[in-house]
Amino acid sequence: MKTTDITKPTLFGLWSFQFVTMMRRGVFYSFMYIYLFSLLGNVTSTAALGTLTMLMSTIGQNMLWGRISDRHKMRAQLIVIGEITAGLTYIIVFFLHKHYIDTGMNFVAGIALITGLSILEFFWSMSDVGWAALVTDITTPKTRGSFIGTINFIMSIGRMTGTILAGSLYLDGLGFKQGTIFYIVSIMLLIGAITMWLVAKNIKPPPQTEKQFQQTKNEPIKDATPETRPSDENERTFLWFLVALTIVVLGIASTGQIFPLFLKLNEGLHATDIEVSLILSAWTLGGMSASILAGKLADKAGRTSVILAGLFMAAATPLFYGVVPNVASMATAYGINGIAFMTLQTAGFALAGDIIPEHKRGRLLSRYNAVMALTWGPAGLLIGGPLADIQTGILGASTRTAYINTFTVSSMLVISGTALFVGRARKTK
Numbered sequence: 054m055k056t057t058d059i060t061k062p063t064l065f066g067l068w069s070f071q072f073v074t075m076m077r078r079g080v081f082y083s084f085m086y087i088y089l090f091s092l093l094g095n096v097t098s099t100a101a102l103g104t105l106t107m108l109m110s111t112i113g114q115n116m117l118w119g120r121i122s123d124r125h126k127m128r129a130q131l132i133v134i135g136e137i138t139a140g141l142t143y144i145i146v147f148f149l150h151k152h153y154i155d156t157g158m159n160f161v162a163g164i165a166l167i168t169g170l171s172i173l174e175f176f177w178s179m180s181d182v183g184w185a186a187l188v189t190d191i192t193t194p195k196t197r198g199s200f201i202g203t204i205n206f207i208m209s210i211g212r213m214t215g216t217i218l219a220g221s222l223y224l225d226g227l228g229f230k231q232g233t234i235f236y237i238v239s240i241m242l243l244i245g246a247i248t249m250w251l252v253a254k255n256i257k258p259p260p261q262t263e264k265q266f267q268q269t270k271n272e273p274i275k276d277a278t279p280e281t282r283p284s285d286e287n288e289r290t291f292l293w294f295l296v297a298l299t300i301v302v303l304g305i306a307s308t309g310q311i312f313p314l315f316l317k318l319n320e321g322l323h324a325t326d327i328e329v330s331l332i333l334s335a336w337t338l339g340g341m342s343a344s345i346l347a348g349k350l351a352d353k354a355g356r357t358s359v360i361l362a363g364l365f366m367a368a369a370t371p372l373f374y375g376v377v378p379n380v381a382s383m384a385t386a387y388g389i390n391g392i393a394f395m396t397l398q399t400a401g402f403a404l405a406g407d408i409i410p411e412h413k414r415g416r417l418l419s420r421y422n423a424v425m426a427l428t429w430g431p432a433g434l435l436i437g438g439p440l441a442d443i444q445t446g447i448l449g450a451s452t453r454t455a456y457i458n459t460f461t462v463s464s465m466l467v468i469s470g471t472a473l474f475v476g477r478a479r480k481t482k
Contacts, residue, residue, distance in 0.1 A: 066252035070132075070245050071204055072211035077241040079215020081234060083333055084223040084326075086310050087317070091226055092163030096438040100310045104435075105171035107426040110178040114419035118179040122415030128187035129253035133246050135180030140242035142173040147235035154230055178422075185418040189406040195352065198403040202348015205399050209341030209391075213334045220330030287408040291417065294408075297474035298401060299424050304466025305367055305394060306432035308374075308459060311441055312387075315374070315456045322380060332384045339388030340395030347396040348403070356404040363396030364474065368467040375457035398425070436462065 089099045121127055146169035153162035192200045222228040222237070229235070316324040316332060324332065351359045370390040377383045402421070409417045437459050444455035 060255060063252055063255045066248055066255075068204070068207045070248045070252065071208045073241050073245045073248065075208040075211035076215035076218075077238045077245075079212040079217075079337070080219045080222065080241075081215075081238045083216045083219040083330065084228070084313075087313055088223070088226050088229050089163050089166065090314065092159045092166075094160070096311055096314070096441050098163070100438040102167045102170065103310070103428075105167055106174040107423070109171045109175040110181065110426050111419075111423040113175040113178040114182050114422055115416070118182040119415040119417075119419035121179075122182050122186050123412065128183045128190065129249050131179040131183030132187070132249045133253065135177050135183065136242045136246035136249065139173055139177040139180070140239040140246070142169070142176075143235050143239045143242070146170060146173065147232050151230070151232065181422050182415055182419055185402075185422055186414045188402075189409070189414050189418065192406070194407050197406050198348040198351030198356070198400065199345075200348070201402050202345045202351070202399050205344035205348070205395055206341055209337050209344060209395065213337040213341065216334045216337060217330055220327050223326055225326075288410065288417075291405065291408050293477040294401075294404065294474070295420060295424055297470045297477070298397075299427065300470030300473060301364065301367065301397070301467050302424055302427045302470075303432045303436060304463045304468075304470060305390075306428040307436035307440075307466065308371060308463045309428060309432065309437070311437050311456050311459060312374070315453075316383070318453055318456075320451070320453050322383060324380060328380050332380060332387055335384035335388035336391035336394075339391030341391075343392040343395045344399055347399040351400040351403050356400045356407070359396060359400040360404070360474070361471070363393045363400065364467060364471040366390070366393035367397065368464050368471065371460040371463040371467075374460045375453075436466075 085102070086099055089102055090096070093099050118131060122131060146166065149169055150162045150165045153159070153165055188201070188204070189197075219228075219234070222234055227233075313329060313333070316322050316329050322328070347359055347363070366389055370386055370393060373386040374383070377386055405418065405421045440459045440462060441452075441455045444450040444458060445452055450458075
């Protein structure tokens with residue numbers, strides 16, 4: 054794999070940063086929704102965590118951090134500041150929620166977690182902008198897919214490691230109540246900040262020409278030619294791609310919060326904490342196995358073909374969740390879903406990087422990040438949670454039946470997004 058002027062120490066630093074980042078996410082979020090559900094008592098309220106954190110991240114990236122990144126060419130610097138801010142804020146959020154736990158106000162403790170993590174995300178989102186723009190800066194269209202595939206492979210190893218570790222740290226909620234998980238992720242964030250600070254010393258910001266500076270400030274380009282102007286057609290294609298991707302991600306993510314709850318149902322698999330970790334790890338393992346291959350295929354066979362393969366798997370797998378008989382078969386089905394998502398993420402980011410004008414990378418990649426952040430919870434709050442709660446609370450359906458019906462709706466949404474992608478967004482120059 055060749056990229057543009059990336060030294061081996063820099064490459065190792067980037068890999069290390071993403072490994073630690075995803076391990077931290079695996080440790081913290083694998084059981085967070087189960088823990089929140091134990092405090093709040095219903096799926097819809099639980100899904101508010103991902104919804105509000107995604108909203109604050111989107112506001113931060115699109116209104117502030119993306120513009121700062123484009124104007125000042127800040128990439129690695131934003132990552133360092135974001136990681137340090139998040140590490141300190143995690144500790145504050147822990148003590149705030151623990152105060153309410155100690156006074157017996159569990160519901161308020163859950164709300165405190167959601168509120169604190171949402172405020173944290175506004176500032177932390179500068180790290181997401183910095184990373185996306187940095188990766189696009191240092192790669193070329195010929196190597197971007199392979200580079201992203203390798204990064205996603207390493208991220209998957211980190212996530213799987215964190216998920217397995219979470220299974221032994223959760224301890225029926227004690228890992229969060231006593232602060233063990235909070236302290237561990239804060240240390241990981243500090244490690245990530247130090248790593249990226251070292252990387253930043255070896256990465257020079259991309260040069261900004263006068264024409265790019267004029268475009269950044271929304272001024273007309275002097276003596277512009279068709280060759281030097283950004284492609285309006287490609288930007289329109291990118292916007293259609295985002296619309297299609299939004300529908301697909303809503304479909305995939307609508308089951309994200311109820312799936313771990315489905316695994317624990319007495320009338321279902323009745324999985325133990327360790328078995329839940331293994332099933333969730335299968336998703337990561339599947340994505341890990343697909344990342345490098347998807348990246349290479351995206352470079353050689355084209356982005357569209359790879360994206361369509363991912364969409365097909367994403368639409369099919371939710372239909373199997375309700376019929377698999379044991380933990381092993383559930384892990385297999387969920388692993389294939391992981392292959393689908395990581396294929397879409399790898400080829401989709403490569404496509405976005407290809408067609409976004411250089412002078413708008415911070416801002417437009419912020420929109421792409423916002424769409425991918427729908428996996429955090431809005432789909433659960435808007436689709437998955439209400440569907441499950443309405444069926445059980447109003448229609449009288451069993452919890453198992455309600456969850457299986459939600460899986461079917463997930464598949465239908467992915468099919469709808471696929472149709473839009475094929476019809477409006479797949480042709481790119």
